[in-house]
Amino acid sequence: MLEIEIDGKQVQVPPGSTIMDAAQLVGAYIPHFCYHKKLSIAANCRMCLVQVEKAPKPLPACATPVSNGMKVFTHSELAVTAQKGVMEFLLINHPLDCPICDQGGECQLQDLAVGYGGGASRYQEAKRVVFHKDVGPLVSMQEMTRCIHCTRCVRFGQEIAGVMELGMANRNMHSEIQTFVGRTVDSELSGNMIDLCPVGALTSRPFRYSARSWELSRRKSVSPHDSLGSNLTVQVKNNRVMRVLPRENEDVNECWISDKDRFSYEGLNSAERLQKPMIRVDGALREVDWSVALDYVSHALKDVAKTHGGEAIASLASPGSTLEELYLLQKLTRALGSGSVDFRPRRRDFSTDGKRAGTPWLGLKLAEIKDLDSALVVGSFLRKDHPLFAQRLRQLAKKSGKVSLISVAGDDPLINLFAQITVSPSDLSVALGAVLKAVAQLKSVAVPMGLESIEPCASSKAIAASLLEGEGGTNKRAIFLGNVAEQSAQAAQLHVLASELARLTGATFGFIGEAANSVGGYVAQALPTALNAYEMFAQPRQAYILLGVEPELDCHNPQQAVAALKQAALVVMLSPFKSQAALDYADVLLPTTPFTETSGTFINTEGRVQGFNGVCRPLGDARPAWKVLRVLGNVLALSGFDFDSSEQVRDAIISSESHFAGGLDNALNGVSISLGATANGLQRIADVPIYFADALVRRGLALQQTQDALVPAVRMSAATLAQSGIAAGSQVRVKQGPGESLLLVKADENVPAGCVRVAAAHASTAALGDMFGSIIVERA
Amino acid sequence: MAILGAINPMLTVGLEGGDKTWHLDDYGKRGGYSALKRILAEKIPPEQVTNEVKKSVLRGRGGAGFPTGLKWSFMPKEYKGDTYIVCNSDEGEPGTFKDRDILLFNPHSVIEGMIIAGYAMGVGTGYNYIHGEIWEVYKRFEEALDEARAAGFLGKNILGSGFNFELFAHHGYGAYICGEETALLESIEGKKGQPRYKPPFPASFGLYGKPTTINNTETFGAVPFIMNLGADTYLEAGKANNGGTKLFSVSGHVNKPGNYEVPLGTPFSTLLEMAGGMRGGRKLKGCIPGGSSSPVVPGDIMMDCTMDYDSISKAGSMLGSGAVIVMDETTCMVKALERLSFFYYEESCGQCTPCREGTNWMYKIVHRIENGQGRPDDLDLLGSVTTNIMGRTICALGDAASMPVQSFIKHFRDEFAYHIEHKKCLVPLDVQRAGSGFFKATV
Amino acid sequence: MLTPESLKKIDREIAKYPADQKQSAVMAALAIAQEEQGWLSSEAIECVANYLGMAPIAAYEVASFYNMYDLKPVGKYKLTVCTNLPCMLSGGVDAGEYLKSKLGVGFNETTPDGKITLKEGECMGACGDAPVMLVNNRRMCSTMLPEQIDKLLAELE
């Protein structure tokens, strides 16, 4: 520890700290622009100049390491003169029109100028004008004249997003932030640059000039979009969400959020918002009052139960539903005499149900990732499935952690990978088995049964070695199963292989988790005792209750799901939105609220229980789904449905004290390794495009204009294309079962041989079947 | 050939052959590589080499004048992994053109110097960063490297000593700032030439983040002579605390502009004589003794100076890179400063706020004054802008840009005031024109 | 995009640096590309970037930072005149004026026949030979008084 003095205050700091670090410890504020705790030090703005005893010149606090006995003066005359001098330079070429600047009121330059700026400008020359740029629908670079060249945005791209999209071109006072020849900024984390920009140069394009910061009320919330549960500050004006910003939580999202979290709010006011209950009367959906709708639903459900038995009813929820909603739905379904309830619509293999020791979860705390020495991710489109989880792995790889990836596409995760294995979905378990076998061989212990026939390749051996490094010592290692691993037909095998691998290496293992309540759904017991999410459509039911799902986009096999829904006598849909497809198969549409208009709880991938309140009133007659389900229970005269608040519902599931869910356990009992024969024929690889993953992002206007939201093409390697006699760039007919789609085909060497990448969750592929499995591609 | 004269020279001995006598065997005839051979043959301990350089009081010829031996001793001893030495031949300081001639006419002296330095610091790889505009020098140096490789002075196990050293040339492409040592390192790494904040210093975090020592071309070029003559003889060639000889690049209003190698401490008047005296016998108005970044010195004061670090700093300036810019009374000092201010504004790398904004502001003001738009308070404003830049930037370009402004106004304030008041030069335009001597060829 | 010859030259530069530091060759690679194509189109810059495995914008930063790269097409001959103070004292500025009047173009302009682009340069480290000018970044011409300039222009075909 070093002992130093700042403005007379003594403080102890670890060696290697800078004056800025030390100042923050004693709460001495040093003005700055280029410095940011998560970015490398640039020391270019020079705003943080302070006086250091015995130093002839003022020194930049952000870059000057402290030495023992150092005396620092942050507000001495020398320091303040220097700071004022820098401020004058920053302002001479900066427009002084704060009242018309979008950043006005939340601008660091404006704030500091008040304290450090001179009165009248001594600068009588012509001001610099910088041409505006168009870099896509999310980030606005309309006012680059305001840029103060702190290069935070550039460093963010290089260091956090993992891709350098912005740079500072030219030199001297003509230095200019720009993309390469007017390209768009496509990073899934790009919005954070807006927060980082200390002035009004980079602003939010959707938010631009829609409100002034002081008109907005700030409310806490939690992101519903992925298993991280990023903490949000939602800003509201006249009961309308105007902007979403990160709420710093070092243990969860640090100070970042993904563009999905940030810009999806536009979907909240989509034209497709369902604002009144609707019932199908002689073929056509009609708007009705809640009382009528609920009456109708309860009678209809009772009828089905009476005439066909409770098992004729099945319920399916989105894994993005709140804990309370999931709990009430399963309670209601069971009370109606059915065990067919589930919250895992994209799952295919359910054979671990009933064999799990507890609730599947990440296996460690998110904050522990940075301390890992090696990590293996299996079956994931990392960046697109889990933008910020991937970011943590990116930082880990930077500080020499060995991160490896076994998956079904060679997409660049922008992580400095130690090893990467890309295989057909049907070979995923074989690939993981190979690593397991290599581990056994390296440790010279018996090779687990079922792996006899596999021959580990060089990469699997390397990965095995990386997982064994420092075994028994202090080295921390982890294995993560991604969305593909859970959606795959081999999910159970991958699960048991991973647990075996963890056992042999001493690593932890777990699931990254697909959605906001991928853990919560288990805690809420929204699990089948009869038909699961796949079977309930494979064996069509008489009645379906759908909570927040859009089966044509959210199910593993949309073709099968929609067929089942069409034949059903009754489809009750609780949803904030009415999709075209729904108008077709739904008999009752009950308008429920998105996360911003209800209170509820998400349990994130590390088991963290995060409750939140609504940030604005429900739109139209929409009602929180937990209330709708509760009232439905009452109308059906079911017992145990008298809750007055979502908190009461939560308390029925977990104690209000617990910040982390109990019973988290990834262990399996009674599942043995048995690798199926590798499939033959073309295999489908279905990714879930980042901006089609759930009902809300699908309706985010700006997000829908990004590169990631383009109509997905069919992708095959040049070789596979040649074998199928298909020309890249041509139209193809893609078939699964009775369904087919007409799509454009692109050559893509990231797709393994014998595979076809056809995205799920998109209208253009809704007619198709299983996400993974056989598929036919023909010239159209 | 622009090495026009010398007093008991070393670096430039026997270079009369100019383009014909740069080759390895010519250098050999001049005693070249004997120092290296001796060191390797006698297995002289590396630290002894460094000490010899220390004793010679060789001071860096790149501008800062930092004691070279001391700098070498900053390199970590038992460092695992690669370390580097880099030669700074990015001679961009206006008025300086000595390194170019050294590399053109005596490239092997620099190569030998670098090999010896590599040996002294236990470094295996060197780069020579060569100024962009002098392509033929870059080509010449690459040829010289091939000769040295062929002769076994570079590569693995040099002369059977077990010492390995490789040396490469890196060609700049037009950026004065890359002369600053850390900008130069960034540039070699394939980035914009933007200086790094120090600490950490190159000796701990240099090229590719590895320990690195940077020296000027002339500095490395002097090393073989120190090793041959011995530190004391070398030191005596100059004067106390100012070891050895130095190449001075004399430009401007003299009859024989060019490079002159003289012992440090030689009177300026002598140097001026060697350079053929003032053009057209005119009077010395002012002199910039150490490259454009050093403060201008009025003629009469300059005439009393000797050419060494101490005397020049007493005169309120710096020996810097030894670029002597001579200005006679036909010079408009406002125009002279305007051009220099433009240069620093143009060459600012753009990262530090004070330099990026300040250099441009200063240029705009001086430009106004030169073009009859000056305002009474402009001179004070300029003064205050310089103080807001100096000492507040990452590298010294901010200071380099400010010192000319301060010194020109300090010593020639009346001329600036006249400009502001009468909206024209004190020195009539035709007189200025005559001064350049450009048109005398035609008239 | 670039010819095999150019790529061979680039490989030779890459070899100067540690295996994991290909980017160090970017300045040379851009110079080689410019020599081959006369100027640096964004296609050329991207090609270099991809060849060296760096972000295109990173290569663009370099191309736009250093003076001697031309991001716009230039004439067959690019004449860069040093007008910095030491040269100015010996006619650098006059030489610039002389060229402007002879060619009928200003700095950063190209003669109508597309033959010569005139540029103002910074110190070339050759002040002793003032006035100096550089032809196509490669050939340095010393003591360029009127008759030498006339000779040079006559010779540039």
Ligand SMILES: Cc1cc2nc3c(=O)[nH]c(=O)nc-3n(C[C@H](O)[C@H](O)[C@H](O)COP(=O)(O)O)c2cc1C
């Ligand atoms: C703006 C600026 C330009 C510089 N230009 C040069 C140069 O052209 N050549 C040089 O040798 N040193 C130059 N230097 C000094 C170098 O940073 C460094 O001090 C020097 O190369 C060290 O070598 P030496 O110790 O042998 O002098 C420059 C410094 C600054 C701040």
Ligand code: SF4
């Ligand atoms: S002082 Fe100027 S040149 Fe030096 S680093 Fe700062 S901006 Fe760049």
Ligand code: FES
């Ligand atoms: S914050 Fe320290 S220089 Fe910018």
